Amino acid sequence: MEEQRTRRSPLWGGPEWWRHGPPGWWNRQGDQARGARLPWPSTFVLTAFVLIGSQFAAQAQEGDRALLDPFARVLLLVGSGVLLWRQRYPVFVVFVTAAAAMLYLGAGYAYGPVFFTVAVGCFSAVVAGHRRAAWIAVGMLWTGHVLIAHWLYRWLPPSGDGPSAWGQEVVVATWVVAIVAVSELVRVRREQWARERAERAQGARRRADEERLRIARELHDVLAHSISVINVQAGVGLALLDSDPEQARTALTTIKAASKEALGEVRQVLDTLRAPGEAPRAPAPGLDRLPELVDQAASAGLTVEVLGAAPDLVPGTDLAAFRIVQEALTNVVRHSGSRHARVLVDQAAGALRLRIDDDGPATGEDAGGSGNGLAGMRERAAALGGTIEAGPRADGGFRVLAVLPLKLKEDR
Incomplete structure (x- = not known):
């Protein structure tokens, strides 16, 4: 029972590696994704885009939505900064970005690039194989947005805010489905590429095994025949060395010819190893x-x-x-x-x-x-x-x- 508790996540019922992505194309060679360098440049660009874009959005929606304050900027930094670990902990990241966006909207701040962080987190989770977690996270965000826009707005800032139009919820839902669909498409394509790479590697290994078998068979046939002739002639030479030196000389001549031919054929086989694909010299x-x-x-x-x-x-x-x-x-x-x-x-x-x-x-x-x-x-x-x-x-x-x-x- 203890082993089962350590191997499965008590929260999601999935395997322990739910935080790190599945084995395969994302975690190449075991834990490579865990040891990979963090995506600092892209995360920095995303964070700057979210902060600057949200500032412009707040100015454009002044009077309808609350202005950005330190708490809003902290939420924006958390939602975008956590994307730094989107490759190592994709499930954790998608839930944090969704929660940060929900708090940001619930506090009455302006609509803007805050949704972009959720899109990136969802994309990372889906392509890493955690489709259920991504769907749950964006579903929670959309549900929270519906509650805030049509019920909880009475008790949440800004004051005097009214309910949103239901058409806006349809637009949000459409964007959510589009993000997940694009993520699924990328995931499927990457899995296809991974299978194709594996098939090519398997084909290369099979061809290499077949070539080794062919060379081993060729060497066996050449050496077995030549050594058999040499063995017989060596026995004849030894038996007749004293009684019939001339016949022994003939046996040695045969041994020399057989060994020379065997060396030539072995050299030809080995040449194919040194220069594979080239035409044989003989x-x-x-x-x-x-x-x-x-x-x-x-x-x-x-x-x-x-x-x-x-x-x-x-x-x-x-x-x-x-x-x-x-x-x-x-x-x-x-x-x-x-x-x-x-x-x-x-x-x-x-x-x-x-x-x-x-x-x-x-x-x-x-x-x-x-x-x-x-x-x-x-x-x-x-x-x-x-x-x-x-x-x-x-x-x-x-x-x-x-x-x-x-x-x-x-x-x-």
Whole structure:
């Protein structure tokens, strides 16, 4: 119960932050509005305008309304000076300005810019999200004005004053509604701007996450393939270093070539981080480099048979198809006991089909891949609107089947 009393205002039934404005666009980054600099210049200008304007109004209404005295000037100073805290305590400010204006009118002083302070206080409360408080404050002011103008005037200064015309109350009510309506319009627009900013920020974060995922996937595919070839060739070199130095030299040459290619592709990926949005310095790999994959697999002891011709695909689809075949062959080298694999490239019904088979058996529990590679292949395919099916074949071995939308360069 104690916690509930501290969290809710006993007077208005609202949350404790009713004095400071709601979280969101008004209180950017938590309590920033509370720690913001007070609006001294605008408040000074408003105060000067109210004091000078009220003096002229009193002279113009001399004889009908009471002249300004020290008490009137104090009320004007309070009503306008409190606007200095209109951003930190909008509800408090709107009620103080309304109360000061009501006392000012009840004392019989001249009509004038005193209503302007209430308008500014109401505007600040509404745009800060405290619509109910603003409506109550201006409603109390209008009700008080009606009572003073049509009933309490008999006992209030100036002496001999008569009731006001009801048409004047309609004008006052119209101005009140207009002020609140403009305030509501500004509040709605600012909330729309805040939502748009949040959506843009969320979109930027999503694009950044997608770019990080793309780079991580690209690095995984490049390094997993190259390091697998290097690992196999290093084992061959070590085994044959003494018995067959020439074959060991060949293995080292393969390691050098694979590492050089991997460094080049990693450098190309990292260049996109240093200069995002720039065109790549080297063309992205595609299915036209299938012969290189076959040669690299052969250097790792895997014979690859390629069936079908690679179509002339658009760069995005071409890169995805190449990486899928590369990752599938890497998994065969790393996780399969088979030394023979088949790659089928086929196109039919507006789709590109890539099928990679090996005859097994698996050399570990993670046959077909450790999971990251398969996940990366599925992400690449899904990004293009395609699918990946991967799993053991009924007759033994493992199969990866990718179906991608067929997008040829000539169709662009």
